[in-house]
Amino acid sequence: MARRPWLRSYPPTVAAEIDISHLGTLADLFYDATRDFAGRPAFESFGKELTYAGLRAAAEAMASWLQARGINKSDRVALMMPNVLAYPAAMFGVLIAGCTVVNVNPLYTPRELAHQVNDAGARVLVVLENFAHTVAEALPQMKLDQVVIATPGDLMGLKGAIVNLVSRHVKKAVKPFSIPGAVRFAAVLAEGRRRAPDPVALTPQDVAFLQYTGGTTGVAKGAVLTHGNITANVAQMKAWLEGWVKTDGSRHIMVTALPLYHIFSLTVCCMMMMRIGACGLLIANPRDIAGFVKTLKSRPFTMISGVNTLYNALAHHSGIGEVDFSPVQLCIAGGMATQAAVAKRWKDISGKPIIEGYGLSETSPVVSANRLDIEEFTGTIGFPLPSTDVAIRSLDNTDVPFGEVGELCVRGPQVMAGYWQRPDETAKVMTADGYFRTGDLAVEAEEGSFRIVDRMKDMVLVSGFNVYPNEVEDVLVRHPKVLEAAVVGQPDEHSGEAVLAYIVKRDESLTEEELRAFARENLTSYKVPRRIVFRDSLPKTNVGKVLRRALRDEAQAGGHP
Structure with a gap:
């Protein structure tokens, strides 16, 4: 039986398991x-x-x-x-x-x-x-x-x-x-x-969605999500939600800016909201931040979901202070790592903490979430949902001790049936004991919360030392003159790889020397970006996730000195 220390952090109203025998379609x-x-x-x-x-x-x-x-x-x-x-x-x-x-x-x-x-x-x-x-x-x-x-x-x-x-x-x-x-x-x-x-x-075994994923890492492949996968995840989220938020008879309005064709929005903002009779406030073009803020000012809402870049853009818009956040019960984030600086600014503006969760297309998507009664952003992805087992494993598939970095692996009724017509790809990510290998590096704390360190493929190796881009980016965006940051590895003849930072300025007076000095105060020497490139914008996916792969390809092609 898998260890489940996180159950001690569940509120009394949330059961350890959901009843999957009555899930339906x-x-x-x-x-x-x-x-x-x-x-x-x-x-x-x-x-x-x-x-x-x-x-x-x-x-x-x-x-x-x-x-x-x-x-x-x-x-x-x-x-x-x-x-x-x-x-x-x-x-x-x-x-x-x-x-x-x-x-x-x-x-x-x-x-x-x-x-x-x-x-x-x-x-x-x-x-x-x-x-x-x-x-x-x-x-x-x-x-x-x-x-x-x-x-x-x-x-x-x-x-x-x-x-x-x-x-x-x-x-x-x-x-x-x-x-x-x-x-x-x-x-x-x-x-x-x-x-x-x-x-x-x-039946719950019938295929509901082919949710394509991996497009940013190679040829896209379809995660086969059954009716049972999605209804299980809805049941898991409903159990978690009802531990803290009144749903019975309450009229919730969920700001739905992430596209519904994205798995996070599809399950969290559509299927889950329908389960509780909520209304999805559809934002057709979330890139139009001015129009988005205008909608938020004109329409009361009780929940909002987004990714780090969206919260960051909203928090920096001049009109966001005119939005009435008093009816808001939940501000949910997923899809990519939420940066502490963004969470702090959002809390300062809205009075509400960003509640981060974690999931993937292959897990329908939600694996874990923070408790909904937190008052401050935690920097973790919280606790696995009911009926979900999470293990941190080494490359040879053995569990690592608390506090050590390993690959986050997931088992539960929300895990996909496999990749569409790709048994070879499915075999690569599924373990013999039924866990899905996510490709994310993480650490488990003794109380059962998890913290994502980075994607395995994004890790930079500097003279044999591991550098995690998330950590470096998190430091760089704390500088008051930085709007966005993306960190990748670039080939280097001396150290194997060097840390390269792409920066979008908030203040044009920012210099490379000033930012590097700030990084040295907060990072050990091998993590400090050796090269800094200023850009007007960063390449992003449709949901605003920074495309590190595109930047890495550019860097490896020698696109920058």
């Missing part, structure tokens, strides 16, 4: 929620609400349309949309039709899109018109039966026409495209509403 979750909360708003976009009953009607129309076209149980349907009302309607339609959702990043290049659609064997692709030009370019390389074109104003009635007008003609966000035979999402719903969908027998 995501179709069950959907029908329960749309019945129990029919009149409540499920999602809000551009100031327009879609009720749970309205969501059910749209999803059933989507399911009916798919079935009429011979798209059958287990067939894959790709969705390529940001946070607009069409996304949850289409997604739940695919799920209740018994099909598998393939989430696609709308910012993909034609090459990346074609790889993922072909790898998944998707038969249908639903895309927001703003990204249809990418689909048009990739179309000759893909074997799709049908393309469906959605708009930002779908499911909004008259207001939707105005939203589309602004998108197309004011913001000029829709590039010309030609996709022969494509149909509009509105036409799909109109046709699908003519008949009810046929019921589909689903």
Whole structure:
């Protein structure tokens, strides 16, 4: 039996295990929620609400349309949309039709899109018109039966026409495209509403999502997430949440800025919120920080989720002080390491601590979370959720003592079934005793909390000494003139590798000498960046995670002195 010291830190109201025998499917979750909360708003976009009953009607129309076209149980349907009302309607339609959702990043290049659609064997692709030009370019390389074109104003009635007008003609966000035979999402719903969908027998073992991951580290591969994986993670989170936050009868509003096609947002901000009858406040373009802050000022909310870079951008916007944080109960972070300097600034502005959790696409995603009653940011990823075992292991798969660095490994009902059609890749990450090897280096404290040290592949080796970029970055961003920092290794003939820091300035007067002197005060000599490169911005993923790999490739190619 795995050791579980973290159970001593659970509140009395949180059980050590969830009952996985009654988990059901995501179709069950959907029908329960749309019945129990029919009149409540499920999602809000551009100031327009879609009720749970309205969501059910749209999803059933989507399911009916798919079935009429011979798209059958287990067939894959790709969705390529940001946070607009069409996304949850289409997604739940695919799920209740018994099909598998393939989430696609709308910012993909034609090459990346074609790889993922072909790898998944998707038969249908639903895309927001703003990204249809990418689909048009990739179309000759893909074997799709049908393309469906959605708009930002779908499911909004008259207001939707105005939203589309602004998108197309004011913001000029829709590039010309030609996709022969494509149909509009509105036409799909109109046709699908003519008949009810046929019921589909689903089990928790059926595949709900192919969630592609590893795109920043090589060729993307699909994590096979079953209905049971996601419903288990929802049950685990609900048990954790109800240890501290009132959900029964409470009307929660979750600010949903992370894209729903990202696993963190999908499970935490969509599935979990539906389970408790909450409303997802959809932010279609979180890069528009001014627009985002304007929305926060105009709309009361009780929860917000984000990644470190998003909290940092919000905290530095001049209008954030006008946001009313008094109704807010939870500020949740995941997706990447949250920096202490960012957490402090956020607490100073909002009065609320950032509660960090940890997870991956392969774990549906949540593995662990801090207690929800903390008053200050902890710098740890908290405690494993109920029914979750976490072990810190060496390369030979033996547990390491408390306080020593090793690879974080996870076992629980939320762990994926494997990688899609990649048994070789699955074998590399699964241990004989059922643990998933995350590739993250971590340390376990004796009370059972965990702290991520860094990604194994990001570690820099300087003259035989391990340097963890997270630690160096955390120090650099404490300098008042630094806005963002990214640290990578660069080949060096003397020390094997040298520490290279990419910096985005907050204050143009910052010099390399000033920052290096600050680093020397806080870091041992071999961790101090030997080279510092100032840039206007850092390359990031769609959810704002800094792409260290792109910077590392640049550094290794000798892009900087």
